[in-house]
Amino acid sequence: MGEDGLRGDVSPTIVILGGTGVFGGRLAKRLARFRDVRLVITGRDRDRARKFAAALRRSTGCPSIEGDCLALGSSLGERLTRIAPDVVVHAAGPFQGQDYSVPEAVLMAGAHYVDLADGRDFVLGFAAHLDDIARSRGLIAVAGASSxxxxxxxxxxxxxxxxxxxxxxxxxxxxxxxxxxxxxxxxxxxxxxxxxxxxxxxxxxxxxxxxxxxxxxxxxxxxxxxxxxxxxxxxxxxxxxxxxxxxxxxxxxxxxxxxxxxxxxxxxxxxxxxxxxxxxxxxxxxxxxxxxxxxxxxxxxxxxxxxxxxxxxxxxxxxxxxxxxxxxGPYVPTLPASIMVRKILTGGAGAPGARTSFGTIMLKEFMDEAADLxxxxxxxxxx
Missing domain, CATH: 3.30.360.10 (Dihydrodipicolinate Reductase; domain 2)
Structure with a gap:
């Protein structure tokens, strides 16, 4: 077992989309505490992502942190297939007006999906659009794992x-x-x-x-x-x-x-x-x-x-x-996503399918996650 309770015999890969932003960057710092994972921090600027990853490697002593450019366009699915992540966290808002092409590409690439969405239409329509895909591939997709x-x-x-x-x-x-x-x-x-x-x-x-x-x-x-x-x-x-x-x-x-x-x-x-x-x-x-x-x-x-x-x-x-x-304060919106990623990697996130984050975490879990802040x-x- 790793220091955060993850399996030590496997090194799962986590990709953060928008990982150099205000919330994505803080989420990266939280996930970097999972010592037995490979963390790929992505953004629109490859140099910025790599510098951020290098700084995080130095501050945490965790060697398996990478930075890369990953656009949210039509090539996303192909790029994700090459990276072969276990979980992808989407932190590249705003989610108002976004469609479901990103979570669909993640699921088709064979990865679980978590996002920090607060967009009303995006969150409310999430399960109807993606539940069949997630279930058919044995994957979990969660929208709104945030404040x-x-x-x-x-x-x-x-x-x-x-x-x-x-x-x-x-x-x-x-x-x-x-x-x-x-x-x-x-x-x-x-x-x-x-x-x-x-x-x-x-x-x-x-x-x-x-x-x-x-x-x-x-x-x-x-x-x-x-x-x-x-x-x-x-x-x-x-x-x-x-x-x-x-x-x-x-x-x-x-x-x-x-x-x-x-x-x-x-x-x-x-x-x-x-x-x-x-x-x-x-x-x-x-x-x-x-x-x-x-x-x-x-x-x-x-x-x-x-x-x-x-x-x-x-x-x-x-x-x-x-x-x-x-x-x-800006860590608060990221803590539910960190909790959900841990649940997915440890098998505690429930059955495959797409759902909103409503009722997916307990208040005590949030309090435990925030204890060092x-x-x-x-x-x-x-x-």
Missing amino acids: VPALSSAVVLELARDLGEVTSIEIGISPGNRAPRGDAVIRAILSYCGKPIPGWANGRRSERIGWQGLRREIIGELGPRWFCDCDVPDIQLFAQAYPKARDIRFGAGLELGFLHLGLWGLSAMVRARMLPPLDRFSGLLRSVADLLEPFGSDAGGMFVRVTGKSKEGLPVSHGWQLVAKQGD HIEMGTSDVR
């Missing part, structure tokens, strides 16, 4: 464990202003600002507006932060899992109030058709955000609030929060 819906569902399932009925779910994520900003994340958020997104209110499907629904939440020592509505797969997934829930809401917030409120105002202008879609201005808005990077902090957080009734019919409200310090979490009253 949503993997971690969010793990928390809600734990908080709702002793409830007889769930009536509302609210989730929010707010990164520190000094946390690295990936272009994919910025484009993903801007793509739905000011546009209608699915919601769930008063016990039925409703419509919300991206980056509207302004509200204030307090997350422990982080204090109050603004939040607005975001487009994530969680709304529909939680509505299916808890059909008696009347209200389900997911929000995100920027640490700097004037930056958050500025984006809120721009989103309102898109809604009023006074501006075109904001993703057209992603470069300009990224430059503004970069200029403001020295302000704020490197501390981010997440909260989950589940309200319902006990098995005796009494009203109950459970809260949970996470606070990440010292720049470790500056991440604090636990139940609390989130007002």
Whole structure:
């Protein structure tokens, strides 16, 4: 057995697509702890990938780390067949608007597939498009092994464990202003600002507006932060899992109030058709955000609030929060993927097939994975 519980008699190969990005790079650092694997870190720039891999080899002492260029085009399947990976992790977002050609190429190359997708349509349609292929080849494919819906569902399932009925779910994520900003994340958020997104209110499907629904939440020592509505797969997934829930809401917030409120105002202008879609201005808005990077902090957080009734019919409200310090916030979206890769390599990921990450990891598994990071979490009253 290797140091992380993997089989020592075999050296499985893991490929990370987008492995030099904000999240892909941090995932690579987590997977480099699996001493008995060959890790191939890929990106659009071969030199950058090789330099990143060399630095990771030096810092970890793990010799089986390589860097390479691997485009997500028509030649992906052929290249993967040559590499012969056991698992491929797709971290090259944004997933909004992506089709299923990448996971299909991975499965046809004979590898298990995991991604960090948060794109609603991509995650919700994943199983229908890929389950037959995965089952026929005896492989596992998991979409959304990230903060949503993997971690969010793990928390809600734990908080709702002793409830007889769930009536509302609210989730929010707010990164520190000094946390690295990936272009994919910025484009993903801007793509739905000011546009209608699915919601769930008063016990039925409703419509919300991206980056509207302004509200204030307090997350422990982080204090109050603004939040607005975001487009994530969680709304529909939680509505299916808890059909008696009347209200389900997911929000995100920027640490700097004037930056958050500025984006809120721009989103309102898109809604009023006074501006075109904001993703057209992603470069300009990224430059503004970069200029403001020295302000704020490197501390981010997440909260989950589940309200319902006990098995005796009494009203109950459970809260949970996470606070990440010292720049470790960007690791949070990568930890579910690291857990899922380990499960696949050790035979603990379940039967072959394609599925979302909803309910695929337990909160305790996440807590164990985060134990060496500056991440604090636990139940609390989130007002």
